[in-house]
Amino acid sequence: MAFEELLNEVGGLGKFQILQMVLALPCLMLTICQILLENFTAAIPAHRCWVHILDNDTVSDNDTGTLSPDVLLRISIPLDSNLKPEKCHRFLHPQWQLLHLSGTFPNVTDLDTEPCVDGWVYDRSSFSSTIVTEWDLVCDYQSQKPLVQFAFMAGMLLGGFIYGCLSDRFGRKVILRWCLLQLAISGTCAAFAPNFLLYCSLRFWSGCSTVVAMSNNWMLVIEWIRSQSKAWVITLMNCAFSMGQIMLGALALVFRDWRTLQLVVSLPFFVFLFLSRWLVESARWLIITNKPEEGLKELQKVARRNGLKNIEATLNMEGLRATMQEELEAARTKTTLLDLFRTPNLRKRICLLFFVRFANAIPFYGIFINLQYFGSNIFLFQVIFGILTASVRFAALLFLSHMDRRPTVMLFMCLLGLSILANMFVPQGERRQTLGERKRPFPILQGSQWSHFVHYTELIPTLVRATASGLENLAARGGATLAPLLMTVAVYLPTLPWIIYAVSPILGGLVIFFLPETRNLPLPDTIQDVENE
The missing domain is CATH 1.20.1250.20 (MFS general substrate transporter like domains)
Known part of the structure; x- marks a missing residue:
């Protein structure tokens, strides 16, 4: 806890801390978008079976007379318990007799039906495409859709554990930069995934890095903040998650195609990777892992960014070792x-x-x-x-x-x-x-x-x-x-x-x-x- 004394010397909430937050907040906004992305890219639109006489472009008006699409739909698709067209079945043959039952709903359970062997027709008023419409993850295949979120969560589980240990061993900044690169590549490649299995694999890889991109950004800010200001700073950084939720809703409204939306929320991580070079490693971590020389350099750098002159005269290795004596002794183990x-x-x-x-x-x-x-x-x-x-x-x-x-x-x-x-x-x-x-x-x-x-x-x-x-x-x-x-x-x-x-x-x-x-x-x-x- 003696680090608080050193932090007060170099400034516990100054220009440096503000710059550190400015670099971290946009990244936090986009990482929450990655977590909630399947709310939109995996949305399930209204759908029904493809019907030959209604959806085949080669069928002319002369083939069906003057029948409207609603009438053709009625004789081709059975109704469910809510009197809506069935999503997963169609009549084996058009039921023309239903045209003469005006205003009534007969018992059609005995009529022959079949699954959607020719595919589905989707309502594209809300989404031009999703992974559900891309790979037909409906009806008998609807159980495959949760695999995407499961893969992402499993990635967060594994990545949080492995990269968390590596962050304590090799540093917050170097692991963060690796995860930003991993997230940028996996997210961008997912937008061009040719099949469902590869898409799930790339989302798993994204999940491995997403949780660490959040936690290490947090630590690189919080570990430079004095105790009295932590609650305010954590609140501000949490609001980045809220802003990310708002931004995701707006982006999904503009980009209705899932591949485009996936690309829009992934490409900025290449920019964050470039900007992360200006982040400063946690001096707390450097000192307590027995790297006092590097920790001293970072402290002096922070002091200069906070406008303190001639900091080398007051903040030197002797003073650091005297202040952090217990921590340096513990760092040997x-x-x-x-x-x-x-x-x-x-x-x-x-x-x-x-x-x-x-x-x-x-x-x-x-x-x-x-x-x-x-x-x-x-x-x-x-x-x-x-x-x-x-x-x-x-x-x-x-x-x-x-x-x-x-x-x-x-x-x-x-x-x-x-x-x-x-x-x-x-x-x-x-x-x-x-x-x-x-x-x-x-x-x-x-x-x-x-x-x-x-x-x-x-x-x-x-x-x-x-x-x-x-x-x-x-x-x-x-x-x-x-x-x-x-x-x-x-x-x-x-x-x-x-x-x-x-x-x-x-x-x-x-x-x-x-x-x-x-x-x-x-x-x-x-x-x-x-x-x-």
Whole structure:
């Protein structure tokens, strides 16, 4: 924690920190677009079977007389239980007798039907193309569509763990630059994928780098910020995610073709890779990994950017070694993944924080996989949620500025659980119409996740922060995997999944009570800092 003294000498919130944030924020905006991309590129438009007499360009008007398309559709496609054309079946032969049944709906279950052997016709009013229309991921093939998001999540799971460990070993900046290059190449190549399997593989590769592009950008900013300003800076960086959601909705509205949209949100990462050369490596990490000379150079560079003259006279190696003596002694011992669980205080923190992240992830993905219940325009829906999340983050900042960390996180997590329970009392028939009721838990969910992230950042020591973030990602992906599986129990009790979604954040909020308070305290740098507390 002695690094705070050095940070006060060179400036804890000056021109350098502002430049560091300016370089990081656009990258954060585009990474959230990568995570939410399948909301648009994998959207399922309305569809029906291809019909010869209706969709074959070689069939002339003389072949069908003066029959309208609606009439031809009626004799070619059976109706489902909602009296809409079936999506996955067509009549084996045109049922001309149905033309004489005006205003009535006969029982056609006995008529011969067949699957869509000639393909499908898609409604292209909202999207000119998606991966669903590109590779016909509907009807018997609709189970393949979730594989894309699964591949991306699996990439985030693996990449967060591997690159998190590498970031603690080789540095935040070098791993970030590699991940930016990987994300730029994989995202761009995905826009030209010739088949579904290759597309899933490229999305997996993108997922490996996306989570690290976010976390390392975070650390390169937060580890240069003084304790009193962390909440404001983290709020600003979180708002970049909200702006990314708004931007994605606008981009998807303009670029209706999935390949074009994929390319638009991937090419900028080549620019971010070039700009990242001006990012400064974390001096915290350099010093506590026994690289004091490099850490001193970065500190002096920051001081000059913050307008301090002749900093070499006051900030030198002797002063650095005297200030960071305990940290430099601890740096002689190499840390591993097992060090997260070797000492009692850190082990307790890690286990409790993992449970809280798991409990937060369950309702987060539980709500996201049921977005169809909102019944709103998908483009407007994305923009509205971006605005809501930005506003609730600033509301959470007010709580964090006037309240301690623990009661703030407990408050938002308990409110999240209660809001989900409250939605259960909205009658099923009114849920699609009552948009305000249905979207109420979402901004509270964002406040819950954000306030927990602030608390989490202040509890983990710099020496193992990236490794812990990668391991914590396992807990989040575990919750993400469990959330859709919980919907299978709805066959026994329709409200049971939502009860579990509601109870899990309430339990997580209670666990927060057993974690220490961190408001206005400096970031811990070593494991010994945690044990000394």
